[in-house]
Amino acid sequence: MVDLWHLFLAFLRASNLGFGGGPAIIPLIQAEAVDRYHWMSSSEFADLIAVANALPGPIGTKIAAYIGYQVASWPGVVVALTATILPTVLLLIFLGTLLAKYANSRALQAMLTGVKPIVAALLIVVAYQTAVDAFRINQRADYLTLVIAASAAVAMYFKVHPSVLILASLALGYFIF
Amino acid sequence: MVKIIWDLFLAFLRASNFSFGGGATVIPLLKSEVVTKYQWLTNEEFADYLAVANSLPGPIVTKLAGMIGFKVKGWLGASVAILGAIMPTTLAVIALGGLILKYAHSPALEAMLKGVRPVVAILLLQTAIEMVRESLTHKATWVLGTVALIIMFLWPFIHPAFLVVGSMLLGLVLFKKKD
Numbered sequence: 001m002v003d004l005w006h007l008f009l010a011f012l013r014a015s016n017l018g019f020g021g022g023p024a025i026i027p028l029i030q031a032e033a034v035d036r037y038h039w040m041s042s043s044e045f046a047d048l049i050a051v052a053n054a055l056p057g058p059i060g061t062k063i064a065a066y067i068g069y070q071v072a073s074w075p076g077v078v079v080a081l082t083a084t085i086l087p088t089v090l091l092l093i094f095l096g097t098l099l100a101k102y103a104n105s106r107a108l109q110a111m112l113t114g115v116k117p118i119v120a121a122l123l124i125v126v127a128y129q130t131a132v133d134a135f136r137i138n139q140r141a142d143y144l145t146l147v148i149a150a151s152a153a154v155a156m157y158f159k160v161h162p163s164v165l166i167l168a169s170l171a172l173g174y175f176i177f
Numbered sequence: 178m179v180k181i182i183w184d185l186f187l188a189f190l191r192a193s194n195f196s197f198g199g200g201a202t203v204i205p206l207l208k209s210e211v212v213t214k215y216q217w218l219t220n221e222e223f224a225d226y227l228a229v230a231n232s233l234p235g236p237i238v239t240k241l242a243g244m245i246g247f248k249v250k251g252w253l254g255a256s257v258a259i260l261g262a263i264m265p266t267t268l269a270v271i272a273l274g275g276l277i278l279k280y281a282h283s284p285a286l287e288a289m290l291k292g293v294r295p296v297v298a299i300l301l302l303q304t305a306i307e308m309v310r311e312s313l314t315h316k317a318t319w320v321l322g323t324v325a326l327i328i329m330f331l332w333p334f335i336h337p338a339f340l341v342v343g344s345m346l347l348g349l350v351l352f353k354k355k356d
């Protein structure tokens with residue numbers, strides 16, 4: 001019972017102080033799971049991050065589910081996931097309703113006008129970091145990553161569904177790297 | 178009714194479970210489902226939702242799933258969209274647990290991830306370009322975006338939340354009269 005309460009607190013704090021989505025939450029979860037509650041060692045946590053990064057989908061919920069299960073089985077999973085996603089989802093549904101209601105309000109439009117360039121800039125930074133990671137020039141076959149990127153750009157121009165591109169590139173990576 | 182619930186589930190299942198790298202990498206995939214395929218939101222609404230979702234903490238996929246699911250079909254829609262987004266990988270992590278941990282550093286897995294990264298980068302870039310187009314409505318927005326970009330590259334330790342909230346307040350001051 002105490003474990004469940006600790007799980008709830010740990011993921012509530014980590015997720016709801018983590019601005020910037022999944023990756024921003026990782027150090028906060030580490031502080032809770034490794035340093036505060038000693039549910040796992042640093043190196044176990046590092047392995048968990050490697051696995052979570054290899055699987056698709058949101059990273060925060062994958063880590064929450066794994067740690068929750070290790071600490072307190074299925075009830076642990078439910079508690080850790082609830083703490084991770086519920087508070088902000090509820091708040092956003094409320095905000096989304098307001099957004100729809102006041103969509104034409106001048107104040108809201110002005111705020112959104114102000115924030116959109118920042119969201120665009122954030123995306124540019126994420127794209128840049130992913131690109132740096134993807135095109136690391138340290139191996140012979142690296143021009144292949146450029147070829148993959150260029151083909152993806154062309155395919156997108158012809159409106160190929162992104163998930164097709166993802167699947168194709170996973171298979172390609174398996175065979176060429 | 179059943180159809181739209183199923184569509185919501187599928188849309189978030191696909192978008193979330195084809196996104197590698199967590200967080201923002203899901204945005205291009207989600208946009209292609211929600212705006213292009215099912216047309217639940219317009220381009221502009223999607224940009225609005227993204228802006229609001231970014232102003233709050235927590236994982237971005239579940240925030241967007243909650244908002245969009247709720248808009249399309251109320252509480253049921255929100256629940257179904259979130260389930261679609263998190264269930265498969267959650268179950269995978271739990272069921273395979275130790276087994277996957279063993280293969281975390283396997284060469285085959287790393288090769289596949291190496292293949293997918295350039296595609297993710299291009300997808301993100303394209304979404305970023307669209308967001309830029311969507312956001313540059315006034316001369317001052319050019320300045321805001323450029324300044325934000327410079328701050329993020331020069332001082333990466335400054336929390337994006339400050340930029341997001343700060344720009345909303347600035348927006349209120351700068352753009353209210355002109356509109």
